[in-house]
Amino acid sequence: MCAHTTVIIALSYFSLYVKKAKKTTIQDLADYANVSIGTVDRVIHKRGKVSPTKQKKVEEAIKHLNFNPNLLARTLALGQQFLICSLLPKASNPNSYWNLPKQGVEEGVRDYRDYGFVCNPFEYDLFDESSFIENAEAVIKMNPNGVILAPLFEKESINFIQILEAKNIPYVFIDGMVPDQNNLSYIGPDLKGSGHLAGKLMSTILDSSDDILVLNFVKGLENSHINTIEKGFREFFGSSQETRTGKINTLTIPSVKEEDITRELTKYYIKNSGTKGVFVTNSRAHIIAKYHAMYELSIKVIGFDMLQANILEMKCGNIDYLISQRPISQGSMAIKTLFEFFVHQKSPLKIQHTPLDIIIKENIDYYINFNESREVDQTNT
Amino acid sequence: MCAHTTVIIALSYFSLYVKKAKKTTIQDLADYANVSIGTVDRVIHKRGKVSPTKQKKVEEAIKHLNFNPNLLARTLALGQQFLICSLLPKASNPNSYWNLPKQGVEEGVRDYRDYGFVCNPFEYDLFDESSFIENAEAVIKMNPNGVILAPLFEKESINFIQILEAKNIPYVFIDGMVPDQNNLSYIGPDLKGSGHLAGKLMSTILDSSDDILVLNFVKGLENSHINTIEKGFREFFGSSQETRTGKINTLTIPSVKEEDITRELTKYYIKNSGTKGVFVTNSRAHIIAKYHAMYELSIKVIGFDMLQANILEMKCGNIDYLISQRPISQGSMAIKTLFEFFVHQKSPLKIQHTPLDIIIKENIDYYINFNESREVDQTNT
DNA sequence: TTTAAATTTGTGTGCGCACACAACTGTAAT
DNA sequence: ATTACAGTTGTGTGCGCACACAAATTTAAA
Known part of the structure; x- marks a missing residue:
């Protein structure tokens, strides 16, 4: 002493x-x-x-x-490892949506590397339940400490979850959720609210007599929560003061092949020439934006998420609004949530809604690369 | 072995x-x-x-x-302390703007407490240069490892900075900046861009013949960057396709006392009854929102930042758009930037523009308390 | 060739904590 | 009174690293 x-x-x-x-x-x-x-x-x-x-x-x-x-000392002394497995859909290409949450997870893991955080990513085919099941089994085999799950296949997810609970492995949902489960937290948008917001934005750029198209690019069972989004969208117009005289139609194109899409859109537009606005319920607004540009249609477009392709179309003026649900943040927050739970022993809020960012041409630049802004890796002094 | x-x-x-x-x-x-x-x-x-x-x-x-x-072990072995001093304006009341960056700084410091991060906040009077000077001297006396500065008084800030540089103390600007300095980073909005964005939003809710008021609630020298914001606002309409026939006037009210404000506004509105939109260049949009409500004026309002008072007025429909520059994030990012610099030896980008979030009634709830969402402190298991 | 002085290497200690283990207390059984 | 045995309490070790210091090696000087 x-x-x-x-x-x-x-x-x-x-x-x-x-x-x-x-x-x-x-x-x-x-x-x-x-x-x-x-x-x-x-x-x-x-x-x-x-x-x-x-x-x-x-x-x-x-x-x-x-x-x-001192958590540093504690962590050091315990020498424990936290193996996190993520189970997310596979990104179809380097610029598609599902790279973003994954990127966020990687960032998060990097932040907590020294605390023994390790992540083992698993990816399932968006259009194939059996791929989900296989990967879920692989996750179980890893016997992870925690799991990050995007539960697009509801039924299969519930089976998976039950095993996790039996093994006492905490899990968080991102991007979408299955209600009434014992998940540690849900991190993602309020789906209904996002539809509602899209409705509001649409109403500001259209007249009440204009026709609206709700467009679902979907294949197979991908649409578990798209229904909720559309419901929110329609609810907005239902509860709105202004009485709309224009119609709101829904078109679901169960394919991602260009020729299918072009054909279906053309069929629709020839029949519905009063259409003045399109709401695309997922991140593929760029597809219809390109279509509009090609056929010189001046139709307003609202979609989701800042994919490279969407950014481009927005800058060209072919997309009017993008709603971002911060996919990267979802990933990093999921890791941070697990970190706080394991290391700081803090129970998170069961629902952590990510903000719904309204992106237009005038503010899009400030969102691009914002997450990566601290990644410059140059030794100082 | x-x-x-x-x-x-x-x-x-x-x-x-x-x-x-x-x-x-x-x-x-x-x-x-x-x-x-x-x-x-x-x-x-x-x-x-x-x-x-x-x-x-x-x-x-x-x-x-x-x-x-292993940075945990390194930090533990070095046993070093990082004393950060923040020098920000004093918040006039518990709900005013300057509490938010401060709150962000506190959050950040909490995250890195075990790494030896300590913050000593200094606050200066927004309307009093001498208070800035006094506090700047106090900061120097502390001999901190790093400084976070909101350089509202440009001349005095430059003096302060020179001392910091002589003592080799890195500093980051938040909220506003002095150009051409050796600051480690600037974390805050693109001021011109924020004016530009406000212009865009205003244009979507007004006709081109409507008159617009740019309203500065200011006292003393607080306005170092308000000019830039207004410039961006006017530039938008200058470069815009649509030719405006309505006027854009500026009113500066050099007081925060209610009776002064009411008198000046009334004087203005009686003379300019064609006014259909107001752009408030700082966080005090709630003031004019209340005024409009009282006198039953249906005039659109665009302002900045999610203060409690602004949130309330937005929910009542008296504010149409709020632009948030993420003040809390600015604070926490400033700390994180210093952390990365000191601990990870990473040089940050010199400019880290915070996104300009567009807030409307339909998405405001998702922003409220988003930063605090992980603060539940309940022991698990 | 011996000694001194660089130059290059290896070892020991502590940072704050967790955990295994050893060393104490006291009480009940023999 | 002696042993046994819980119920307490204290000590030692290592986590991975930084740094002071000691040891071993080489080189230069005498």
């Missing part, structure tokens, strides 16, 4: 102000309570085997000295 | 998959290069005194084994 004091004096001589922020350690607690650090340790971790007298003294010391354990 | 191997086997027996993520340590490097950790240390820190042969061997080991130092 004597030596300890000397050190503090020597340091405070060196830099007077800095050292007063000295944090209290378990040794400080032990000194204060006149016990050994072993006893302090027992109190902190509730291991029992401590006499009531000392128990109380230590607890008082913790309060009095405002003790907060 | 033998003992070491045994440990790995024993652990991998226990949990097969987790352990394969074992990270390489300086001891691994030493073993690989047939030197002691001391030599490895010298190579890593470029302390010299290493023979070329071993130098190369160690460097090869670093590459071959993909060594990344």
